[in-house]
Amino acid sequence: MFDINNILRENIKNLVPYSSARDEFKGEASIYLDANENAFGSPLDKAYNRYPDPMQYQVKMRLSEIKGVPARNIFLGNGSDEAIDILFRSFCNPGVDNVILVPPTYGMYEVSANINDVEARKVPLTEEYQLNVEGISEAIDKNTKLIFICSPNNPTGNSINRDDIETLLANFSGIIVVDEAYINFSRQKTFIQELTEYANLVVMQTLSKAWGLAGLRVGMAFASEEIIEVMNKVKPPYNINEASQQLALQALQNTDLVNLWIKELLAERDKLVLKLKDFDFVLDIYPSDANFILVKTTDAKGIYNFLVGYGIIVRDRSKVELCQGSLRITVGTPDENQKLLETLQLYK
Structure with a gap:
């Protein structure tokens, strides 16, 4: 049975979070003399002299409308990487505790574990890239x-x-983090719908992929209110800057455009897969629910270097466990995909 107090670090239980000027006053005022800001403004066309909302209320309310989740169940971080790091700092005692990773997977989980001096136990995926639940x-x-x-x-x-994820959720007394950075491109439904079912579930998403806001660094975590309260207590007071909040809020009004992009990208992904299968050096293309494909080749490093020579950058994943000989190729615009295919025709 999951009990947050059983896994929360003692120092975090007793932590008194930093109280910012914007935490202590709610609402609007005509004169702000509380936060030692520059009252004259900013040397920019738009003023950024005031500290941002530390809890990003307006952005969370808009996300609540889109995701169907109460704002109190949403954490916003400086990219999903901040959410990952805060989970380590909140729940893992350095040099004592451990986490489980299932490679091949996103590399920042292990990097954060190493930074926080937490053992990362690796249980590789199966040959079908599924969980080894028994392991x-x-x-x-x-x-x-x-x-x-x-x-x-x-x-x-x-x-x-x-079903494998739900089996682990039902039987694990710690927290399971389901990272859904690419969920917008998937046929699978989000695990956000299961938050009320599993108190030990954290779902991460991002505005970096389908929403096209990688440069703003806005990641999301959805969880029970008690987990979100812990994350908000540990985070820096102003972790999402004002420009990112304003631009994210503006972008979140354009769901129709994003959905159109997703539809076009998925069509491009299917076309790219079909065309790549015609090349002799392509051994396999793995099924994808993301905006990229993993392509097993006869010479991943050679093909990668060849493409670099033409100014085309893909990702060589051939040294990653279970991805030997593979390139990860992001689906680009129709013109970019066509240029990739034309260039690969020159590869000998």
Whole structure:
């Protein structure tokens, strides 16, 4: 049975969070003399002299409308990477606790574990890129605090079997993080709908992929109110800057355009897969629920270097476990995809 107090670090239980000027006053005022800001403005066309909303209320309310989740169940971070790091700092005692990773997967889970001096226990995916549930269960001990599952998975592109994730959620006393950075491109439904069912579930999403806002660095975590309260207590007071909040809010009004892009991208992905299969050096193309494809080739490094020579950059994943000989190729615009295919025709 999940009890947040059983896995929360003692120092975090007793932590008194920093109280900012904007935490202490709610509402609007005509004169702000509380935060030592520059009252004259900013040397820009738009003024950014005031500190941003520390809890990003307007952005969360708009996300609440889109996602169907109460704002109190939403955490916003400086990219999903901040949410990952805060989970480590909140629940994992350095040098004592461990987390479980299921490679091949997103590399920042392991980087954050190393930064926080937390053991990362690896239970590789199966040959079909699915969870080894039995292996994960055997790797869990009393100090296992987090399990990270990326679905659709990066770099493989496939969605993880939903029943396997639910089996772990029902039987693990720590937190399971389901990273859905690519969920907008997937046929699978989001795990956000399961938040009321599983108190130990954290779902991460991002505005970096389908929403095209990678440069703004806005990541999302959805979880129970008690987990979100912990994350808000640990985060820096003003972790999302004012420009990112304003632009994110503006972008979140354009759902129709984003949905149109997603539809076009998925059509381009299907066309790209069909064309790539014609090349002799392509051995396999794995099914994808993301905006990229994993392509197994006869010479990943050689093809990568060849494309670099023409100014085309893909990702060589050939040194990643279970991805030997593979390139990860992001689906581009129709023109970009065509240029890629024309260039590959020159490869010998």
